[in-house]
């Protein structure tokens with residue numbers, strides 16, 4: 001199992017922008033990066049309504065991803081968006097199990113089905129989000145929680161040996177709160193996540209694995225996470241909505 005070859009910066013826009021504002025932000029980032037040589041992989045995750053319009057104008061090196069995926073293939077599943085559509089819209093990444101989705105919309109078990117759907121039926125890279133709540137951290141359960149989340153997520157997947165997988169460690173207590181993990185703690189947990197993947201997928205390891213950090217990253221703290229071989233990138237929420245700040249991180253991480 002190799003580390004991903006390039007570090008990755010992902011902007012998760014959540015449902016913060018309307019369709020029109022998403023396209024405006026997308027254009028700003030696309031125009032700024034168009035034709036530039038960027039050493040990192042750069043991904044934006046607009047909401048579903050904006051994917052089609054942005055997919056028509058997006059240019060390398062920027063790539064597109066989705067914020068979630070249906071667990072089923074095509075069919076009578078009102079309100080869901082299929083993997084087939086995301087393939088046609090040239091999504092290279094799909095976020096699975098973001099803590100806001102886990103909290104409001106589905107249980108951990110569904111994550112196993114979503115991972116299976118993406119990995120078995122496409123070459124799209126899943127970005128699996130894991131992380132503990134403040135209560136779990138305070139009661140010393142962080143590693144147990146992460147282990148259970150990883151075990152569940154990989155419980156239904158088939159062959160992984162030709163797959164790339166990103167795991168985003170996002171402590172729930174750090175998302176949108178301004179509270180941030182220390183780099184030293186992040187490194188310890190990232191190493192642990194890697195060894196959990198090695199244990200859980202022991203004879204079926206993914207070809208490439210990237211473990212990235214997310215939670216209250218901004219222009220003042222991102223550089224602390226730079227140059228750490230155990231931190232393969234960043235998942236950025238609020239700060240990714242400001243084109244200037246996002247591009248600053250993209251250019252300097």
Ligand code: PGA
Nearest residue numbers: 175176215216236237238
């Ligand atoms: P935040 O969100 O950067 O606003 O904390 C991160 C995320 O939820 O992916």
